[in-house]
Amino acid sequence: MSNLSTTSDDILACARNLIVAGGYNGFSYADIADVVGIRKASIHHHFPSKVDLVRTLVGRYRKEAEAGMATLERQVSDPLEQLQFYVGYWKACITDASAPFCVCALLASQLPVLPEEVGVEVRAHFRSLSAWLSSVLERGARHGRLQLTSSPHAEAEAFMATVHGAMLSARAYGDPKIFAVVTDQVLERLAVRLPS
Numbered sequence: 781m782s783n784l785s786t787t788s789d790d791i792l793a794c795a796r797n798l799i800v801a802g803g804y805n806g807f808s809y810a811d812i813a814d815v816v817g818i819r820k821a822s823i824h825h826h827f828p829s830k831v832d833l834v835r836t837l838v839g840r841y842r843k844e845a846e847a848g849m850a851t852l853e854r855q856v857s858d859p860l861e862q863l864q865f866y867v868g869y870w871k872a873c874i875t876d877a878s879a880p881f882c883v884c885a886l887l888a889s890q891l892p893v894l895p896e897e898v899g900v901e902v903r904a905h906f907r908s909l910s911a912w913l914s915s916v917l918e919r920g921a922r923h924g925r926l927q928l929t930s931s932p933h934a935e936a937e938a939f940m941a942t943v944h945g946a947m948l949s950a951r952a953y954g955d956p957k958i959f960a961v962v963t964d965q966v967l968e969r970l971a972v973r974l975p976s
Contacts (some may be wrong), residue, residue, distance in 0.1 A: 784829045788818045788826045792837050800881045804890050804898070825882065831895045834887075838901035841883055842908055849912045859920030860971055863913075863939070870943060875956045885944040910936050917970075926970045935970075942966045
C-alpha cells in the first residue's frame with residue numbers, strides 16, 4: 781500500500797480487493813488486519829462495523845466513477861469514443877487484473893443478503909452509471925454517431941448489463957480476452973456505419 785495513503789484508504793483498498801475476490805461475506809476484519817498490517821481494533825476505529833466499511837467503500841467507488849465519467853466528458857466529445865473508452869478502461873483492468881470486476885456489479889449479485897445500507901449505495905451506483913450511459917447514447921443518436929434500437933435508457937441498461945456480463949464471462953472462463961469478445965459486439969452494433 782502507498783505510503784502517501786491513510787490507514788483508512790489502505791483499509792478500503794484492501795476491502796475492495798477482498799470483496800472482488802470473495803464477495804461481502806468472503807472476508808473479515810481479521811483478513812484486512814493481516815493484509816494491511818494493523819490490529820482489528822484499528823479497523824474498528826475507522827469503521828465501527830463491516831456495514832460502515834462497505835457502505836463507505838461503495839460510496840467512494842461511486843464518486844470515483846462519477847469523477848471518471850465527468851473527466852471523460854471533458855476530454856472526449858464523441859459519444860462512440862466515450863463508450864469505447866469506458867469499455868477500454870474495464871478491458872485494461874481485467875487484462876492486468878488491477879480491477880478484474882466492478883465491485884458494485886459483484887455486490888448487486890448479493891443484494892438479497894446485503895445489509896440495506898450497503899444495498900442503497902449499490903443501487904445509487906447503478907442509477908448514476910445508467911444516467912450517464914443514457915445521456916451518452918441519447919447524444920450519440922441525436923448526432924448520428926450511434927444507432928439505437930430502443931430508448932436511450934433501455935439501451936443504457938442493456939449496455940451496462942453486457943459490460944457486467946462480460947466481466948462475469950471473463951471470470952468464469954478465466955480468460956480476460958472473453959471480455960472484448962462480448963463487448964466488441966455491442967460497440968459494433970451501436971456504431972453508425974458510414975457509407976463507403
